[in-house]
Amino acid sequence: MMNKKILLSENDIPRSWYNIVADMKNKPLPPLHPGTKKPLEVSDLEPIFATELARQELNDTDRWIEIPEPIRELYKNYRPTPLVRAYGLEKALDTPAHIYFKNESVSPVGSHKLNSAIAQAYYCKEQGITNITTETGAGQWGAALSYAANHFGLDLAVYMVKISYHQKPYRRSIMQTYGAEVIASPSMSTKAGRKIITENPNYQGSLGTAISEAVELALNTPNCRYTLGSVLNHVSLHQTIIGLEAEKQMEMAGEYPDVVIGCFGGGSNFSGITFPFLRHKLTGGKDIRLVAAEPASCPKLTRGKFEYDFGDEVGYTPLLPMYTLGHNFAPANIHAGGLRYHGAGTIVSQLKKDGYIEAVDVKQLDTFEAAILFAKSEGIIPAPESSHAIYAAIQEALKAKEEGRQKTILFNLSGHGLIDMASYDRYFDGELSNHELSDEEIAKTTDMLEKLV
Amino acid sequence: MMNKKILLSENDIPRSWYNIVADMKNKPLPPLHPGTKKPLEVSDLEPIFATELARQELNDTDRWIEIPEPIRELYKNYRPTPLVRAYGLEKALDTPAHIYFKNESVSPVGSHKLNSAIAQAYYCKEQGITNITTETGAGQWGAALSYAANHFGLDLAVYMVKISYHQKPYRRSIMQTYGAEVIASPSMSTKAGRKIITENPNYQGSLGTAISEAVELALNTPNCRYTLGSVLNHVSLHQTIIGLEAEKQMEMAGEYPDVVIGCFGGGSNFSGITFPFLRHKLTGGKDIRLVAAEPASCPKLTRGKFEYDFGDEVGYTPLLPMYTLGHNFAPANIHAGGLRYHGAGTIVSQLKKDGYIEAVDVKQLDTFEAAILFAKSEGIIPAPESSHAIYAAIQEALKAKEEGRQKTILFNLSGHGLIDMASYDRYFDGELSNHELSDEEIAKTTDMLEKLV
Numbered sequence: 001m002m003n004k005k006i007l008l009s010e011n012d013i014p015r016s017w018y019n020i021v022a023d024m025k026n027k028p029l030p031p032l033h034p035g036t037k038k039p040l041e042v043s044d045l046e047p048i049f050a051t052e053l054a055r056q057e058l059n060d061t062d063r064w065i066e067i068p069e070p071i072r073e074l075y076k077n078y079r080p081t082p083l084v085r086a087y088g089l090e091k092a093l094d095t096p097a098h099i100y101f102k103n104e105s106v107s108p109v110g111s112h113k114l115n116s117a118i119a120q121a122y123y124c125k126e127q128g129i130t131n132i133t134t135e136t137g138a139g140q141w142g143a144a145l146s147y148a149a150n151h152f153g154l155d156l157a158v159y160m161v162k163i164s165y166h167q168k169p170y171r172r173s174i175m176q177t178y179g180a181e182v183i184a185s186p187s188m189s190t191k192a193g194r195k196i197i198t199e200n201p202n203y204q205g206s207l208g209t210a211i212s213e214a215v216e217l218a219l220n221t222p223n224c225r226y227t228l229g230s231v232l233n234h235v236s237l238h239q240t241i242i243g244l245e246a247e248k249q250m251e252m253a254g255e256y257p258d259v260v261i262g263c264f265g266g267g268s269n270f271s272g273i274t275f276p277f278l279r280h281k282l283t284g285g286k287d288i289r290l291v292a293a294e295p296a297s298c299p300k301l302t303r304g305k306f307e308y309d310f311g312d313e314v315g316y317t318p319l320l321p322m323y324t325l326g327h328n329f330a331p332a333n334i335h336a337g338g339l340r341y342h343g344a345g346t347i348v349s350q351l352k353k354d355g356y357i358e359a360v361d362v363k364q365l366d367t368f369e370a371a372i373l374f375a376k377s378e379g380i381i382p383a384p385e386s387s388h389a390i391y392a393a394i395q396e397a398l399k400a401k402e403e404g405r406q407k408t409i410l411f412n413l414s415g416h417g418l419i420d421m422a423s424y425d426r427y428f429d430g431e432l433s434n435h436e437l438s439d440e441e442i443a444k445t446t447d448m449l450e451k452l453v
Numbered sequence: 454m455m456n457k458k459i460l461l462s463e464n465d466i467p468r469s470w471y472n473i474v475a476d477m478k479n480k481p482l483p484p485l486h487p488g489t490k491k492p493l494e495v496s497d498l499e500p501i502f503a504t505e506l507a508r509q510e511l512n513d514t515d516r517w518i519e520i521p522e523p524i525r526e527l528y529k530n531y532r533p534t535p536l537v538r539a540y541g542l543e544k545a546l547d548t549p550a551h552i553y554f555k556n557e558s559v560s561p562v563g564s565h566k567l568n569s570a571i572a573q574a575y576y577c578k579e580q581g582i583t584n585i586t587t588e589t590g591a592g593q594w595g596a597a598l599s600y601a602a603n604h605f606g607l608d609l610a611v612y613m614v615k616i617s618y619h620q621k622p623y624r625r626s627i628m629q630t631y632g633a634e635v636i637a638s639p640s641m642s643t644k645a646g647r648k649i650i651t652e653n654p655n656y657q658g659s660l661g662t663a664i665s666e667a668v669e670l671a672l673n674t675p676n677c678r679y680t681l682g683s684v685l686n687h688v689s690l691h692q693t694i695i696g697l698e699a700e701k702q703m704e705m706a707g708e709y710p711d712v713v714i715g716c717f718g719g720g721s722n723f724s725g726i727t728f729p730f731l732r733h734k735l736t737g738g739k740d741i742r743l744v745a746a747e748p749a750s751c752p753k754l755t756r757g758k759f760e761y762d763f764g765d766e767v768g769y770t771p772l773l774p775m776y777t778l779g780h781n782f783a784p785a786n787i788h789a790g791g792l793r794y795h796g797a798g799t800i801v802s803q804l805k806k807d808g809y810i811e812a813v814d815v816k817q818l819d820t821f822e823a824a825i826l827f828a829k830s831e832g833i834i835p836a837p838e839s840s841h842a843i844y845a846a847i848q849e850a851l852k853a854k855e856e857g858r859q860k861t862i863l864f865n866l867s868g869h870g871l872i873d874m875a876s877y878d879r880y881f882d883g884e885l886s887n888h889e890l891s892d893e894e895i896a897k898t899t900d901m902l903e904k905l906v
Contacts, residue, residue, distance in 0.1 A: 003463045004529045010456045076457045077832050108832040170874035177828050375630050379530050379561040418871050421623035
């Protein structure tokens with residue numbers, strides 16, 4: 001039998017991240033200062049982010065950014081992650097397609113988020129910053145940053161979306177085990193939170209709101225910076241380590257993917273798995289399809305507008321050119337908490353606009369059905385977020401079967417679901433629904449966008 | 454920098470398990486039929502276990518038992534597991550000791566239990582058995598067997614110790630995701646359960662009780678067999694894959710352990726990590742210390758009696774010669790649910806009696822303190838069971854520091870704690886205690902043993 005897992009050694013951990021912007025003919029439009037509406041410069045971002053991260057955010061010329069040795073060293077705690085040939089799933093689907101997944105769930109916090117958390121904590125520490133803040137949706141990012149902040153000796157405050165704070169109490173405990181402070185958002189600890197609670201006391205929170213709170217705290221705390229787990233260019237940059245490893249591993253398997261799939265919230269794991277493959281297409285090399293799988297309840301890529309919008313609920317962040325449902329869109333309380341974000345990162349948005357990537361929206365019930373098939377055939381219970389990618393991969397494999405042709409499919413298993421079993425319980429109990437949106441609902445939330453710039 | 458993880462390839466998965474009994478000068482005393490009190494034969498065990506498992510249970514001559522190819526194939530889903538040099542923990546302890554751990558937590562169900570679950574389900578399937586039953590304490594074994602039963606297409610009923618059923622609801626959900634039926638034990642579904650509930654309606658269950666129920670169901674269901682996740686010889690046999698891999702990996706690291714440590718419940722992970730190293734000592738090779746770390750609330754190896762005793766609460770099982778606290782000992786509700794068992798496997802008991810292995814008992818609060826130090830220094834949140842081994846390893850490392858000498862320590866990280874965060878929460882909230890036993894309590898529970906044979 002062939003190997004199931006295609007493994008690299010610690011020496012094979014990439015030495016640079018891939019900055020796709022350098023290869024894009026149409027660069028993303030610049031982020032704008034929310035007050036002046038002028039293109040941002042590094043100095044505008046420095047009060048919020050560590051300087052090196054601000055530089056990476058606006059770097060559109062350097063194709064490769066060297067990974068500092070202390071980051072590579074900490075990556076060795078779990079990287080390189082395995083690439084797995086999904087023989088069990090192929091058999092269950094009776095498909096001629098070859099299905100591979102990159103297994104980021106082997107990270108000690110259970111998801112890919114650690115790849116950027118380690119980098120961000122490192123650059124903050126190097127600059128002498130002592131305190132950091134962040135937001136978290138499902139808790140995956142918060143857990144990862146807690147791990148990294150603890151390692152580098154930084155104090156961390158995490159604003160956790162209220163719905164997840166209650167649905168996923170154990171992710172909160174994980175953050176606390178690593179020593180982080182966790183606050184349910186919206187909270188009364190910030191102006192932004194108090195305003196939202198006053199207007200809507202029962203609001204269960206969103207990533208947009210939690211970002212407002214975390215940014216506000218960072219700006220009002222000495223020697224403190226904010227960090228973000230998705231959406232931004234520097235986060236996508238760090239996550240390219242996923243695809244760079246996967247590229248080597250596909251080569252070892254003697255195959256090249258026809259399609260690469262990632263679930264889509266703000267874009268971090270999708271960018272991570274796809275950008276290194278897309279670089280060949282951008283530079284005239286091999287063609288490939290890239291598919292973002294987003295929830296039908298939060299369909300910014302498939303049904304949103306491409307406009308300048310705020311990254312947060314209240315409007316503290318720069319204006320970003322992106323596919324968005326509007327910064328005050330309140331997504332339904334689906335269990336894939338990490339995908340409940342109103343906008344797509346600016347790089348992905350530009351690539352989508354230019355036809356380089358595709359998007360599909362997936363209904364919540366379909367994702368759980370796909371997750372259980374995957375658990376039974378491959379043995380790993382996936383995170384509800386990752387199940388969106390699994391569903392899309394299954395569709396691709398079934399299409400290949402219908403067409404009777406071989407196809408090579410690669411998707412990113414961004415995390416496992418062992419801390420999400422309450423969500424599975426609710427699915428088994430028939431308590432979940434799809435939360436699809438009507439055209440009126442979409443129009444209502446996006447209509448205000450034209451007035452922003 | 455050196456590699457942190459020492460990795461083997463799928464081809465390096467051992468082709469045989471190691472049967473230590475073949476190398477023991479003093480073989481364990483024979484298990485006795487509970488009715489006739491005569492030594493058991495394979496035919497006595499066949500109504501309960503698959504025939505091949507019954508043969509393995511009583512095999513005291515074959516040193517190596519070949520691993521069937523379909524089992525090795527399924528092992529590839531997560532094996533070989535990494536051996537990790539715990540640089541972070543060494544630094545935190547400022548010790549000259551080199552600390553290694555075998556990371557069994559990377560299995561898709563989060564623990565080493567899958568190693569035997571896969572083997573047992575396979576042999577049942579091969580024999581044409583359609584239904585299996587089992588018990589589970591913390592849920593680790595039940596989750597593993599659910600995974601394996603699903604893979605081989607067997608129907609599975611799991612009796613889960615009531616305290617864990619409530620403390621660890623997500624382990625239950627994991628079993629259900631793989632398609633198993635889960636019943637809280639003691640239950641009203643068996644005579645054994647009804648008897649116990651009648652006598653003590655608030656009893657929170659124990660492994661001994663759950664075993665009685667699972668065996669009873671197996672004996673009363675057509676084409677059904679019982680399976681067990683620890684204690685028995687064939688389980689220890691399957692788990693030796695841990696130590697066989699670790700031995701190769703230590704060789705790759707250029708070191709040989711001075712001491713090997715495993716937490717101790719019934720013996721499965723302890724036997725697994727230690728027996729392959731002990732084989733050299735038994736056959737006149739290199740000396741080595743082997744340490745079993747058991748809970749102070751359930752100290753059979755350190756404070757129990759070596760006597761014939763039943764494996765279960767009610768007395769359905771054969772009489773086994775072992776260190777025991779008495780089959781009706783009701784252990785305190787500690788969070789290391791997998792270690793709440795009254796007896797030690799017969800092989801380990803004989804080895805302990807003959808001075809080949811040592812045992813230490815560890816207080817619950819000390820295990821959580823060790824767990825948090827491990828989480829912060831190595832990044833992995835350990836299962837409460839595994840934290841007993843971590844505590845013992847830390848003590849060895851601190852002793853090395855005190856004595857100012859190098860020492861190589863290997864322990865088994867039998868599982869991660871991501872599904873045990875409720876236990877960590879209770880520790881943080883100061884709700885846990887040590888549940889140490891007085892000499893009177895020990896005497897009271899072991900005094901009846903002398904009358905059994």
